[in-house]
Amino acid sequence: MEKHVEIGLGRMSYLEEGQGPPVVFIHGWPMNKQTFLPIIDLLKDAYRCISLDLLDIGGSRPVKGDAPFSFPQHARAILEALDKIGIQRFSLVGQDSGGFISRLVADIAGARVDQLILFNTELPGHIPPWVPLFQxxxxxxxxxxxxxxxLKTKLIARSPMGFGGCFMDKRLIFGDFYDRTAAPLLKHREQLGGALRFLDVMDWEACRDLKNVHPRLKAKVHFIWGDKDPFFPLTLAKEVFKQFTYPGEFVVIHNTKLLPYYEQPRVVADHMKRMLGSQPVEADTATC
Known part of the structure; x- marks a missing residue:
């Protein structure tokens, strides 16, 4: 169910499904709150799933339409929204740039965050291909x-600089994923404008500083990683995982790229249930 909450900087849109311990989802670029629907559908029987649109993205609109928001501002806005919704303690899931922001949220929130689950996301000292060009x-x-x-040109959308880097199976690009991710940007000018402003403020110096954030995090941190991701290499992710004070599990989802929860949602959901406090799983994966 789509809902809205008013905070100081504007209106935040979010999806809420299920009942149980709260699990908050933060999307990456150029996606929105709907990107987590495949996994939320598999978790909502056991968890209260809340997927937020970052400010100026999707259905969220800031008071000042052209005001850029830094990643720390996004993190503070998320915590303000959760306070307004009435969520004090929660687990956190982030992917891509949403994983970057999730770590900032966990740093500010401290003991409020129980588990932090990160899908393929920014790694200190690494700048993913194509992004500087897009910026x-x-x-x-x-x-x-x-x-x-x-976005309209299918050949480009399927290419490595488009959504081709997201999926091993490129048939998944066109369908639900495209309808949820690309179509809103084509249909709504303000949503495309927000996505471009978000991209413009991505700060690689702040990304390098994540190596100092990681040891401070109080939450147990888990990685779920697509092994064929061309943007965030698995070998570097394994090194970065050593920086956390409270490391949990590092799970590799084989034959997936940037969006393992879209390519193998049931396998990923089972791992997440275990990490969040549920039964173990046997699947075509490796745990480091």
Whole structure:
């Protein structure tokens, strides 16, 4: 069910499904709160799942329409929204840039966060391919037109600089994923504008500083990683995982890329249930 909550900077949109211990989901770029629906559908029987649209993304709109939001501002906005919703203690799930922001949320929230589950996400000292080019393009007056044309062109959408880097099985690009991710950006000018502003404020110096954030986190941290991800390499993720004071499980989902929960949702859901406090699983995965 889609809901809204008003905070100081604007209105945040979120999906809420299920009952039980709260699990908060934070999406990456250029996605929105709907990107987690495949996994939420498999978790909602046991957990209260809340998937937020970051400010200026999807159905969330800031009071100042063109105001950029830094990642620390996003983190504080999420905690303010959760306070308004009435959630004090929770587990946190983040993917891609949402995983970056999730770590900042966990750093600020401290003991409020029980478990932190990160899918393929930013790694200190690593800049993923294509993103600097996309950031440079946001500086041009016709940036929105260029991105809109790229999203419409199936050949580009399937390419490594499009959604081809997200899936081993490229058939998954067009269907629910495209309808939830690309179609809203094509249909709503303000949503595309928000996605471009979000990209523009991605701070790689702050990403490097995550190595100092990691040891401070009080939550138990788990990684669920697509092994064929061209953006965030598995070998580096294994090294970064050593930086956490309270490491949990590192699970590799074989033959998946950036979005393992979209390619193998049932396998991933079973692992998440175990991490969040449920039964173990046997599957085509490896635990490091």
């Amino acid at each position: 440079m393009l946001t500086k041009f007056p016709l940036a929105a037109t260029v991105f809109r044309t790229s």
